[in-house]
Amino acid sequence: MNAHTEQRINDDRIKQLLQQALPPADPAAEPNRDLWPAILRRLDAHPAAAAPSLLRQNWFDWALLAGLILFAASFPATIPLFLYYL
Amino acid sequence: MPDDSSNVQDRFRQGDLDAFEALFREHQRSVYGWILRIVRDHAAAEDLTVETFWRIHRAHARFEPARPFEPWARRIATRAALDWLRARRPEVELTAEAVADLPSPPAANPGVAAEIRLKTAQAFARLPPRLRIAAVLSVVEEQPHKEIAAALGISVTAVKLRVFRALRLLRKDLESQGITP
Numbered sequence: 001m002n003a004h005t006e007q008r009i010n011d012d013r014i015k016q017l018l019q020q021a022l023p024p025a026d027p028a029a030e031p032n033r034d035l036w037p038a039i040l041r042r043l044d045a046h047p048a049a050a051a052p053s054l055l056r057q058n059w060f061d062w063a064l065l066a067g068l069i070l071f072a073a074s075f076p077a078t079i080p081l082f083l084y085y086l
Numbered sequence: 087m088p089d090d091s092s093n094v095q096d097r098f099r100q101g102d103l104d105a106f107e108a109l110f111r112e113h114q115r116s117v118y119g120w121i122l123r124i125v126r127d128h129a130a131a132e133d134l135t136v137e138t139f140w141r142i143h144r145a146h147a148r149f150e151p152a153r154p155f156e157p158w159a160r161r162i163a164t165r166a167a168l169d170w171l172r173a174r175r176p177e178v179e180l181t182a183e184a185v186a187d188l189p190s191p192p193a194a195n196p197g198v199a200a201e202i203r204l205k206t207a208q209a210f211a212r213l214p215p216r217l218r219i220a221a222v223l224s225v226v227e228e229q230p231h232k233e234i235a236a237a238l239g240i241s242v243t244a245v246k247l248r249v250f251r252a253l254r255l256l257r258k259d260l261e262s263q264g265i266t267p
């Protein structure tokens with residue numbers, strides 16, 4: 001038996017084990033309740049697309065600003081230089 | 087009736103709630119069934135169906151009425167199910183009782199068979215979610231690779247690769263527990 005055939009048999013055995021451990025879902029399964037009221041409640045709670053927060057939307061700008069403040073606090077002598085180039 | 091269907095889809099794209107409800111009534115069962123195949127939990131599948139249709143409503147302006155609704159909805163449902171799997175810790179997913187409740191073919195030694203089933207199910211639950219989805223849909227649910235690829239937004243080759251990797255990892259996990267397939 002070559003390695004390829006052996007591998008295929010192993011894979012088939014694993015598939016068989018998996019099928020025994022997790023039987024297929026019932027194809028005719030339906031929700032136990034009417035989900036439409038839950039969807040309406042969800043739409044009422046979040047009527048429009050959730051707008052990303054200001055922080056999330058401009059995270060790079062905020063990170064840059066924080067970095068600049070940190071740099072200026074660490075090296076106060078550079079503040080006039082920054083102001084000069086603004 | 088394609089004209090009616092296309093009219094409903096047009097109205098849905100414009101944000102019409104009645105059209106959205108019509109699409110929900112028409113597709114909720116298939117969306118729920120698809121999610122159930124992935125998460126294998128009825129209560130979670132119901133919650134995720136609500137989540138999916140909420141996401142669908144949020145994305146209504148991006149929907150293309152010329153294209154069929156079902157594959158688009160299925161793709162959003164798959165993403166919602168993947169998020170759910172990622173958020174859930176694998177060790178709380180499967181208990182011996184839960185696996186014992188599942189139907190199975192008769193075995194020569196039911197005690198040993200139940201243990202192997204439990205260990206296989208637990209090993210499967212430890213796989214990365216993106217591999218689990220591909221494997222469960224392909225191996226357990228026997229869905230066509232093309233449909234799985236469309237739902238996951240990847241190529242058929244990528245689906246086959248994920249299934250292959252899932253089986254390989256599963257075998258290694260079982261072997262480490264002393265189960266030689």
